[in-house]
Amino acid sequence: MHGSCRSSRGVQYWPGLQWAKTEEQIAAEEAWYETEKVWLVHRDGFSLGSQLRLEEGSPLPEGKVKVKLDHDGTVLEVEEDDVEKANPPSCDRAEDLASLLYLNESSVLHTLRQRYGGNLLHTYAGPTMVIINPLSSPSMYSEKVMHMFKGCRREDTSPHIYAVAQAAYRSMLMNRQDQAIVLLGASGSGKTTNCQHLVQYLATIAGSTGKVFSAEKWQALYTILEAFGNSSTGMNGNATRFSQIISLDFDQAGQVASASVQTLLLEKLRVAKRPANEATFNIFYYLLACSDSALRTELHFNHLAENNVFGIAPLSKPEEKQKATQQFNKLQAAMKVMGISGDEQKAFWLILGAIYHLGAAGATKAGRKQFARHEWAQKAAYLLGCSLEELSSSIFKHQPKGTLQRSTSFRQGPDEPPLGDGGTGPKLTALECLEGMAAGLYSELFTLLISLLNRALKSSQHSVCSVTVVDTPGAQNPELAGQSRGATFEELCHNYAQERLQLLFHQRTFARELERYKEENIELALADAEPGSSDSVAAVDQSSHQALVRSLARTDEARGLLWLLEEEALQPGGNEDTLLERLFSYYGPQEGGKKGHNPLLPSDKPRHFLLGHSSGTNWVEYDATGWLNHVKHNPASQNASVLLQESQK
Ligand SMILES: Nc1ncnc2c1ncn2[C@@H]1O[C@H](COP(=O)(O)OP(=O)(O)OP(=O)(O)O)[C@@H](O)[C@H]1O
Numbered sequence: 001m002h003g004s005c006r007s008s009r010g011v012q013y014w015p016g017l018q019w020a021k022t023e024e025q026i027a028a029e030e031a032w033y034e035t036e037k038v039w040l041v042h043r044d045g046f047s048l049g050s051q052l053r054l055e056e057g058s059p060l061p062e063g064k065v066k067v068k069l070d071h072d073g074t075v076l077e078v079e080e081d082d083v084e085k086a087n088p089p090s091c092d093r094a095e096d097l098a099s100l101l102y103l104n105e106s107s108v109l110h111t112l113r114q115r116y117g118g119n120l121l122h123t124y125a126g127p128t129m130v131i132i133n134p135l136s137s138p139s140m141y142s143e144k145v146m147h148m149f150k151g152c153r154r155e156d157t158s159p160h161i162y163a164v165a166q167a168a169y170r171s172m173l174m175n176r177q178d179q180a181i182v183l184l185g186a187s188g189s190g191k192t193t194n195c196q197h198l199v200q201y202l203a204t205i206a207g208s209t210g211k212v213f214s215a216e217k218w219q220a221l222y223t224i225l226e227a228f229g230n231s232s233t234g235m236n237g238n239a240t241r242f243s244q245i246i247s248l249d250f251d252q253a254g255q256v257a258s259a260s261v262q263t264l265l266l267e268k269l270r271v272a273k274r275p276a277n278e279a280t281f282n283i284f285y286y287l288l289a290c291s292d293s294a295l296r297t298e299l300h301f302n303h304l305a306e307n308n309v310f311g312i313a314p315l316s317k318p319e320e321k322q323k324a325t326q327q328f329n330k331l332q333a334a335m336k337v338m339g340i341s342g343d344e345q346k347a348f349w350l351i352l353g354a355i356y357h358l359g360a361a362g363a364t365k366a367g368r369k370q371f372a373r374h375e376w377a378q379k380a381a382y383l384l385g386c387s388l389e390e391l392s393s394s395i396f397k398h399q400p401k402g403t404l405q406r407s408t409s410f411r412q413g414p415d416e417p418p419l420g421d422g423g424t425g426p427k428l429t430a431l432e433c434l435e436g437m438a439a440g441l442y443s444e445l446f447t448l449l450i451s452l453l454n455r456a457l458k459s460s461q462h463s464v465c466s467v468t469v470v471d472t473p474g475a476q477n478p479e480l481a482g483q484s485r486g487a488t489f490e491e492l493c494h495n496y497a498q499e500r501l502q503l504l505f506h507q508r509t510f511a512r513e514l515e516r517y518k519e520e521n522i523e524l525a526l527a528d529a530e531p532g533s534s535d536s537v538a539a540v541d542q543s544s545h546q547a548l549v550r551s552l553a554r555t556d557e558a559r560g561l562l563w564l565l566e567e568e569a570l571q572p573g574g575n576e577d578t579l580l581e582r583l584f585s586y587y588g589p590q591e592g593g594k595k596g597h598n599p600l601l602p603s604d605k606p607r608h609f610l611l612g613h614s615s616g617t618n619w620v621e622y623d624a625t626g627w628l629n630h631v632k633h634n635p636a637s638q639n640a641s642v643l644l645q646e647s648q649k
Pocket of ligand 1: 472
């Protein structure tokens, strides 16, 4: 967001702020600027510092300008557009970016960098807070520090994650209104860590009626979610692979009366398939390193197979193994805190063990689709409490078991066969059937886990208002992690969710606030506030006007990728190439069209494309190979739930 704004009364405002400067202050600061003429240079997303002055004889504007670095006298030639006004020294390390006299990209980056250099990770940006990952363990989080924020007003507190929690808590109590805190940022930027501190603060400061929620319970919940929902990826060694909404419900007295966690978009297929060099969910490594010999024997973990088609293998380095063993013990203790009994825990280990052995069993098509190594499939069947035949037919034969109704896509008519099950879509391979079962089992297990966690958090106490915290996987870009692969469909879903939240941020922070100024007839001369960009969002989710009716006709009406996926999966001969062809016809660069005004760009690799997220500031190259499979109906996945319901264990 560029530009500051000024009302006609000579007082500087920024939307969402009560903050204002007097005319004298502004005049003094502008006079300083006029005499000192200090500029900031912004290049490739970096501010080059505040010590830049115009070289004599190279006036602004017009093309390129020369600037001289104060500290070593280096002279740089830079684009005129990269040079922006610097702020006076009184703005150094400003606690609130909105208080800068000249609010521009360079000065924002410069201020954040200055603060980070002084170990100040948090900076207000009006009603929002910017937090930078310290990549270390600073000693700024403790119960003692929490008490320094307790009861404070937002204006009286220095920027800190506890100040965000305190402001939401206070606002909820004062206005009796629900509050929401949404964390945004790239993968690995620190969202989940900050979410942990936010909720920890609320649990500690607010207290809870009847101990339904406590800091100890929150720690336990966090440990469990991290074990089952996180994995190591190229961008983050402990990345969250699902979206979560944590809700704390408060009573009249401001204590937590009940709590809940909702989860969405779990990357369930990760148990069976993921990008090279990425890990499966943490829990598999913990369980494979467990030191309980009786449990190991029961899970048939004493002799492990050499091959696992799901790529699940125990950790090899002794120190990593030891850490995983400790994590497993910690997890068991956390499950106990959340009231998950020994028998219930056992059910989790059996299902996880079965998934592992299914990977060892593998799949093949020798005449018919079947397991490649039956002895391992037998172990999986034993752990799941069913016969080998039952397991085999649940995976490879496509009649749904029991009374389970097949779910149909919302765009499919009730009489139409689901894709991949006699429909017109491509058939599933034996391995895809096996992967479907593993993903189905993991999804059931995760759903069960969340319901057991919520069992420990609910109560019959009456609540008045809630604080909700939203944490989703951050923006994904394999290129930023030095990986040469294209991004996956799951990564697209996470990027899309982030972008929808960014649009919400833009709407709440700027658009709605500006409307209020207009209603109150306060004139604003905004330099260049950018509209919230939604082109890349439409390229993903634009739906057809003929809602709910699936069409085999390829029309000119623009539709987003999610809609096209379903249509192309139904087309005879539809594949990822035809999918991208259509997507580009709607959102790609148009002949004679202006460059930079479309969200899609072609790649020179087959079935790859580039999508410009966040107003084209984060171009991600995707590899669409195999994406049509995501809309294929996989009966094995559905059969997983029946298999578990009918289990002898
Ligand atoms: N404020 C902080 N203090 C200490 N360490 C931090 C902080 N923020 C982040 N980290 C470190 O950075 C790592 C990545 O942070 P985190 O997992 O919270 O990122 P994220 O934004 O939630 O990522 P993803 O979107 O991939 O889930 C953490 O494991 C932690 O080690």
